[in-house]
Amino acid sequence: MANNGGRWHAYVVLLPGSVSLWPEYDWYRDAPVPTLTERAQVLAALGYEIAPGAEWEWTEASDVYDDPSSPVRLIATVTVQAMPEVTA
Incomplete structure (x- = not known):
């Protein structure tokens, strides 16, 4: 999940695979x-x-590396797993 220009963007990284x-x-x-509940719902x-046992971790990244006046992007990561399929 990242804050990118006025919006929060959540995505699931699938490797190998195309973005x-x-x-x-x-x-x-x-x-x-976005709250923990909103993130879980998405x-x-x-x-x-x-x-199980995973927790959100936050990182800051600058738009321009090594420039303290550069805007900062907040990036949050957490390990996820595919939800089990429900069969009837």
Whole structure:
């Protein structure tokens, strides 16, 4: 999940594979940060859930490396797993 120009963008990285095939979702707002519940709901809608014992980790990344005046992007990561398929 990343904050990218006024919106929060969630995506599931699938390796190996093309970025164009990654499941994704956008919250078209800059604030507030999507809640844990909102993130879990989006992951479920994409067919994933947070892996047991995994926790969200936050990182800052600058648009321009080594420039303290550069805008900062917030990036959050968590390990996920595909949700089990329900069979009737």
